[in-house]
Amino acid sequence: MATKRLQNVSEKTVELALKEKADQAQAASFMWDSALTRFANSQIHQNVASKAGGVALKIVIDKRIGTLTVNTLEENRIKETIKQAVKIAKITPPNREFTGLPKPEKWAPIQGAFDKDTANCSPDYRADIVGEAIDTAHSKSPIVKAVAGSFSTEMLAFAVSNSLGVSAWAKISLASINTTVISELDGSEGFGYAEQSSRNVKDIRPAQIADRAAEKSISSVKPKKLSPGEYETVLSPLAVGTIFNYLGYIGFSATPFQDGQSFVKYHLKEQVFDRKVSVKDDARDEHSLIAVPVDGEGVPKKAVKLVDAGVVSERSICYDSLTGGREKGKRSTGHSFPPITSGFGQARPMPINVVAAPGDAAIEEMIKETGRGIFVTRFHYVNPVDPTKAILTGLTRDGTFLIEKGEIVGPIVNMRFTDSMLSALKRVPMIGKELEQGETATVPAIKLEKLRFTGVTQH
Amino acid sequence: MMFSELGKKSLEEAVREGASYADIRIGKIFDENLTIKRGVPERVTLLQKSGFGVRAIAKGAWGFASSVDLTKNEIVETTRRAVKIALASSRLKKKDVALTPQTTQRDKYTTPLKRDPFKVPLDEKLDVLLQAERTVAGHSNLIKSSSAFFRAVREEKLFMNTDGSEIIQEITWCGGGLLGIAVRNSEVQRRSYPSPFRGSFSTKGYEFFQTLDLPGHAKEVGQEAVDLLDAEKCPSEETNLVIRGDQLALQIHESCGHPTELDRALGTEADYAGTSFLTPEKLGKLRYGSDKVNIVADATVPGGLGTFGYDDEGTKAKQAYLVKKGLFTGYQTSRETAHELELEESSGGMRADSPLALPLIRMTNINLLPGDWKAEEIVEDTKSGILMLTNTSWSIDDKRLNFQFGTEIAWKIRNGSKGKMLKNPTYTGITPEFWGSCNAISKDDWMMWGTPNCGKGVPGQVMYVGHGCGTARFRSVRVGLIK
Numbered sequence: 001m002a003t004k005r006l007q008n009v010s011e012k013t014v015e016l017a018l019k020e021k022a023d024q025a026q027a028a029s030f031m032w033d034s035a036l037t038r039f040a041n042s043q044i045h046q047n048v049a050s051k052a053g054g055v056a057l058k059i060v061i062d063k064r065i066g067t068l069t070v071n072t073l074e075e076n077r078i079k080e081t082i083k084q085a086v087k088i089a090k091i092t093p094p095n096r097e098f099t100g101l102p103k104p105e106k107w108a109p110i111q112g113a114f115d116k117d118t119a120n121c122s123p124d125y126r127a128d129i130v131g132e133a134i135d136t137a138h139s140k141s142p143i144v145k146a147v148a149g150s151f152s153t154e155m156l157a158f159a160v161s162n163s164l165g166v167s168a169w170a171k172i173s174l175a176s177i178n179t180t181v182i183s184e185l186d187g188s189e190g191f192g193y194a195e196q197s198s199r200n201v202k203d204i205r206p207a208q209i210a211d212r213a214a215e216k217s218i219s220s221v222k223p224k225k226l227s228p229g230e231y232e233t234v235l236s237p238l239a240v241g242t243i244f245n246y247l248g249y250i251g252f253s254a255t256p257f258q259d260g261q262s263f264v265k266y267h268l269k270e271q272v273f274d275r276k277v278s279v280k281d282d283a284r285d286e287h288s289l290i291a292v293p294v295d296g297e298g299v300p301k302k303a304v305k306l307v308d309a310g311v312v313s314e315r316s317i318c319y320d321s322l323t324g325g326r327e328k329g330k331r332s333t334g335h336s337f338p339p340i341t342s343g344f345g346q347a348r349p350m351p352i353n354v355v356a357a358p359g360d361a362a363i364e365e366m367i368k369e370t371g372r373g374i375f376v377t378r379f380h381y382v383n384p385v386d387p388t389k390a391i392l393t394g395l396t397r398d399g400t401f402l403i404e405k406g407e408i409v410g411p412i413v414n415m416r417f418t419d420s421m422l423s424a425l426k427r428v429p430m431i432g433k434e435l436e437q438g439e440t441a442t443v444p445a446i447k448l449e450k451l452r453f454t455g456v457t458q459h
Numbered sequence: 460m461m462f463s464e465l466g467k468k469s470l471e472e473a474v475r476e477g478a479s480y481a482d483i484r485i486g487k488i489f490d491e492n493l494t495i496k497r498g499v500p501e502r503v504t505l506l507q508k509s510g511f512g513v514r515a516i517a518k519g520a521w522g523f524a525s526s527v528d529l530t531k532n533e534i535v536e537t538t539r540r541a542v543k544i545a546l547a548s549s550r551l552k553k554k555d556v557a558l559t560p561q562t563t564q565r566d567k568y569t570t571p572l573k574r575d576p577f578k579v580p581l582d583e584k585l586d587v588l589l590q591a592e593r594t595v596a597g598h599s600n601l602i603k604s605s606s607a608f609f610r611a612v613r614e615e616k617l618f619m620n621t622d623g624s625e626i627i628q629e630i631t632w633c634g635g636g637l638l639g640i641a642v643r644n645s646e647v648q649r650r651s652y653p654s655p656f657r658g659s660f661s662t663k664g665y666e667f668f669q670t671l672d673l674p675g676h677a678k679e680v681g682q683e684a685v686d687l688l689d690a691e692k693c694p695s696e697e698t699n700l701v702i703r704g705d706q707l708a709l710q711i712h713e714s715c716g717h718p719t720e721l722d723r724a725l726g727t728e729a730d731y732a733g734t735s736f737l738t739p740e741k742l743g744k745l746r747y748g749s750d751k752v753n754i755v756a757d758a759t760v761p762g763g764l765g766t767f768g769y770d771d772e773g774t775k776a777k778q779a780y781l782v783k784k785g786l787f788t789g790y791q792t793s794r795e796t797a798h799e800l801e802l803e804e805s806s807g808g809m810r811a812d813s814p815l816a817l818p819l820i821r822m823t824n825i826n827l828l829p830g831d832w833k834a835e836e837i838v839e840d841t842k843s844g845i846l847m848l849t850n851t852s853w854s855i856d857d858k859r860l861n862f863q864f865g866t867e868i869a870w871k872i873r874n875g876s877k878g879k880m881l882k883n884p885t886y887t888g889i890t891p892e893f894w895g896s897c898n899a900i901s902k903d904d905w906m907m908w909g910t911p912n913c914g915k916g917v918p919g920q921v922m923y924v925g926h927g928c929g930t931a932r933f934r935s936v937r938v939g940l941i942k
Contacts (some may be wrong), residue, residue: 036918037548040727044548048523048918050539050815052510067504071527083509083784088503091582093589095499098652123547131551148729150917157563160534180730193730196531230607246884260642380733385865385941386883388647393863393940397733416854416861416887418940455887458736 002031002043003169006159009055009073010343016079016160017059024060024101025070026162027154028296028339029053029073031117034149037212042134047123048168056296056339057148058083060101063094067337100333104165107300110284113291115305118201119155126151127316129206136210137181140216145189147210147234149179158339168300170292170338175201179210179400183219190411190458192216193378193398195238197289197439215378216399223411224360225456226402233451234366234403237436239376240356240443243392244279247421248351250387252281252306252316254323255337255348263390263422264312267426273310276359279443281318281351283334287435287442288353292338297321301334306351320349354441359431366430366447368406374415374453375401375408383436390421395457416455424451466619468531469538472832474621476542478515480558480623483538484771485511485529486616486814489577491637493609498596500503503581508586510814512822513541514772517696517925519555520548521852525815537646537720553642558794559805561774563623568768569628571761572664576611576633579665584609588635593637593905601688603642605681607673608657609635610667612923616814624773632923633763634660634909635672641684643758648687652676652866654705656849660909660923661762683868686880693869694940699741699844700886701837701932705867708908708926715747715754716825718859719781720808732919733857736890737787737915739800747787748894752825753828754782756791758807763824763925764909771818774807781825785895786811788917793820795860812920824907826927831898834930837899838882839875845938846877863887863940885940893933901929 009029017025022367031053038046053298054071056080066088072080127153137147152175159169178195194212235243262274282303283292294300299322306316320336335349367375374396382394395416401408425448432444462485473481487509495558496504513532522545524537573659588607595605611633618626636658652672661667703709717723718735726734737745743936758776758797760764767776772794781789790800791808810821838846869884870877911923 034918035833038727038730038917039551041553041725043553043874044520044551046523046817046917047544047548048525048545048817050512050918051526051528051537052815054508065500065503068504069504070507071509084505088505088581091580091585092500092503092583094499097497097499108851122520123544124550127547127550134551146726150730152918156864178730182726195543238788259640261604261640261647266645364620377747380857383852383854383887385852388645391941393852393854395854397857402692414856416856416863418863418885421942433866437594452942456862457856457858457888459856459858459860 001151001159003171004030007169008158010161011056013057013078014163017082018163020082021169022059022061023085024163026058026101027055028158028160029055030339032039032156032340034152035121036152037130037133038150039130040148044127044130050225057081057085063098064089064394065091065098069351073247097326099163100298101164102166102299103322106189107293109333110291110293111127112255113199114171115200115359118153118175121153121201122207128371129204133179133206136207137214140211140214143183143185144181145184146182146216147179147282149175149177156338160294162298168294168298170294172291172396173199173362174289175204176272177204177206177209179213180265181213183217183221185221188221188222190217191398192220197437199289208210214422223413225237226412226415228453228455230450230452232395233448234370234375234445235375235448236445237443240446241349241441242382242437243421244354244356244441244443246356246382246384246431247390251390253348253350254319255319256387257317260322261387263388264316267312269308269311272312272422273307273425275310276428276431277307277425279307279309279356281353282355283353285353285369287355287437289439290352294452295334295451296336296339297336299332299403304333317341318349318351323349353439356443358435358444359435361430363432363445367403367408370403370406371431373403375403385418392421393418414457415453417451418454419452424448425432462522462617463625465531465534466617467768468621469534470621472535473515473537473542478517478540478542480621481513481515481616482620482772483511483513483807484616484618484814486614487510488813491611493584496606497604498593500585505850506707508813512814512816513538515541515545516556517542517545518549520545520549520583521556525819526803528857529814556611556795557798559797559802561794564769564773564775565625568628568923570631570662570779572627572631574668576663576665577613584852585672591637591677594674594677594813595637595681598678599685601643601685602681603637604640606638609668611659615904618771618773618883620773623939626769626773628768630662630767632660633665634658635668635671635673637677639689641678643688643932647689648684649683650680651849652680654908656910660911661763661907662763662766663762669723687868687882690880690882693881693939697935697937699841699932699934700936700938701841701844701846701872701935702741703930704904704906704908704928706847707928707931710864711825711928712889713853714859714862715781716822719790720820721792721796724905725796728903732915734851736858736860743788745787745789746785747782747891749897751830752782752785752897755780755826756806756808756823757826757830758823760824760826760907760927762895763907764923765815765823765925770807770809771811772809772830774805779806781937789877791820791822796820810922812922816920817921820926821915821922822913824927825924827900829902829929832899833902834904837901837930837932838872841872841932842874844872846872860890862890884938886936886938887940888936897931899932
């Protein structure tokens with residue numbers, strides 16, 4: 001019912017905008033209901049629920065564009081909004097790069113993207129799941145000191161209409177749990193982390209997640225310091241997901257590509273990564289969690305081959321209609337963001353349904369094939385240092401271990417890496433056979449021949 | 460129904476449902492965002508957000524619910540939902556939530572403005588941006604991308620709680636900036652003015668944006684971006700590092716602002732942003748920096764981006780020392796966390812990025828107090844070192860100890876003079892060692908820097924915060940981390 005109501009709101013908004021003499025109009029109305037139970041020190045400390053919604057409106061008058069987002073679905077307030085957006089458009093200078101709103105294209109809903117139980121999950125159910133996670137972690141060992149994390153359930157629905165005939169909608173649900181376990185032995189802390197996301201809340205397995213996090217945490221106490229340097233590195237899927245999300249932001253988005261800041265621009269059709277590395281962005285892949293068939297402009301989401309057997313090309317880039325219109329022969333690939341209100345700024349078109357091709361190795365085999373190296377559970381506070389060269393920096397976190405002669409020999413103090421991913425992903429001897437589903441990336445573990453660690457912290 | 464009547468209705472309903480404490484925030488946000496990029500208006504948007512959020516304690520635990528629908532029925536339903544959520548929370552509590560006492564307030568606060576940025580005609584603002592952006596672009600064919608930004612935000616909000624407080628606030632801020640990107644072959648360099656992240660912002664009127672004088676600085680932005688293409692690479696060494704305010708602001712933010720948030724120190728951000736090396740047993744004992752280092756959280760400083768009348772749980776804006784003469788002396792707190800440490804009062808740091816979001820401990824204005832030096836004297840006094848300006852990358856570990864920053868531009872300092880320009884500068888350190896090496900802080904170029912993009916919390920929130928600082932010098936810092 002939500003999508004039908006939103007379709008009506010969007011269509012009506014476009015109709016009203018045209019009456020106000022707009023040349024073209026686009027309306028994207030949305031509803032976003034979310035709830036999240038957060039825990040720390042083994043108790044719930046934040047427990048929230050929010051009902052948001054509204055309309056994002058774009059008015060075009062002779063290439064002059066005004067956009068206005070208002071968080072109401074009430075017709076009278078939308079009418080006021082249209083008048084304001086028309087005023088904005090009239091006094092805005094023309095955007096010469098604007099080639100028109102998207103034209104209608106065929107699209108089909110994604111089956112199984114929405115689960116009613118997830119959307120209607122109660123605070124008591126969330127408390128049950130959190131309780132199970134906390135109890136499981138503490139039951140692993142008396143050295144488990146504290147359990148933290150969050151468990152969220154949400155639904156997003158949106159409908160997009162425009163005056164050229166676009167009429168499309170999406171409705172998804174998402175449940176996510178993450179758990180951080182802190183252990184302490186003789187004054188030394190050890191951290192461990194695990195997470196799970198699914199379209200269906202009933203898939204969430206708190207005991208498994210807590211068990212995995214607790215095991216890492218217990219094994220992480222009394223870490224030793226390792227000197228910075230280049231090491232063979234086994235990255236868990238969590239760490240790999242972070243890397244590919246950043247490469248999506250700095251490399252595969254049309255915005256940095258057109259600004260000259262994307263590494264892809266300077267390596268077109270080159271073998272930049274190992275041949276074993278293939279990555280796509282595909283909302284229709286069964287693993288994708290933000291399973292929206294269309295983007296925030298109503299354009300069907302196209303599958304984009306970001307990395308094809310280690311090669312990047314012009315076809316690796318994700319566009320929305322504005323960036324697509326800027327380049328001859330290009331058009332939107334359906335990567336405009338869904339219309340949820342945010343004060344953070346305009347999101348660039350980028351991949352949010354990353355799926356990497358699996359390999360044939362188990363993590364245990366990767367460790368077995370490592371002479372002296374580092375196992376990384378996940379990265380913290382990664383940021384680009386030089387996007388053109390795909391240089392990233394960040395720290396390891398929540399379970400970093402030394403591997404020697406094919407075995408994990410003990411925990412190490414967290415380390416900082418600063419390295420070009422063009423170099424790190426150039427030689428990937430092994431790729432994991434299991435894919436792990438994350439909110440925006442589904443990826444396997446991988447083994448790097450080397451990663452450059454530039455510093456050591458103190459825990 | 461007036462907002463205060465809706466608020467009263469909510470609080471009555473919360474108590475009827477069993478809440479021992481409740482508060483409600485009802486608000487509207489107007490957010491105007493203008494971007495001129497490569498000669499065209501890439502973005503002319505207005506965001507209008509309104510709604511309310513109810514926070515309740517029932518059976519000793521918290522619940523929070525919010526909605527955009529400002530009707531009497533929705534207020535009642537959402538309030539009941541908040542209490543129901545609190546009851547679910549109470550099933551997994553170790554002890555009852557307790558709040559430090561607070562004076563009941565009935566007050567109004569409005570950001571003082573000379574010229575309301577929302578009343579300035581849109582075309583006037585766009586003209587300034589177009590002129591400035593075209594000047595950046597026109598400097599050289601090597602400038603492949605140039606942008607000019609303006610943003611103005613107004614937040615109107617009502618706070619009421621069951622203790623009897625009723626506070627109305629209208630907070631306005633605005634500002635802007637410039638960005639130029641120069642490209643030659645695969646070499647890319649950027650310069651921003653006056654600071655990165657789309658500029659600098661202040662709780663002042665349009666007069667603040669005018670003082671930034673974007674057109675007057677545009678040529679230099681283009682010039683330096685192009686000059687950087689031919690600059691020498693930052694050497695890899697240990698040296699004296701002089702940092703100007705537009706980078707020092709982020710250094711303060713990451714290495715003092717976040718670790719002194721008491722929720723982090725008490726472990727409640729462990730799952731996401733992490734914890735803090737500044738644990739409670741170190742309060743009043745740990746040497747955080749040299750005796751020249753004095754850092755305060757100050758929500759009262761005129762023009763600070765984190766300046767307001769009251770925080771989002773009704774605590775009056777104040778100044779609190781975090782570091783005094785190098786000693787770690789205080790935290791940023793809420794009423795709940797202040798009670799945990801048996802502090803007499805909250806530091807007034809609870810803020811939410813919208814009425815729909817739960818208030819969290821957030822930075823207000825975290826300021827490094829001025830020292831005795833002139834910025835120029837610091838350079839003149841430095842025999843050998845590097846001067847770094849304008850942040851471009853940042854990263855710090857989950858206890859806020861090991862940090863690494865990159866800046867847009869740097870210069871060698873030799874025998875007290877600014878020498879050759881350096882590109883791709885980076886530096887790294889460990890927080891207390893780094894601040895312990897601080898041996899000079901300026902006073903003449905001390906100013907407030909406003910950053911509107913501080914992320915924290917789950918669900919994520921984005922807050923606007925301020926940092927007051929000038930130029931400072933640090934000895935034996937490792938620079939040049941890029942191979």
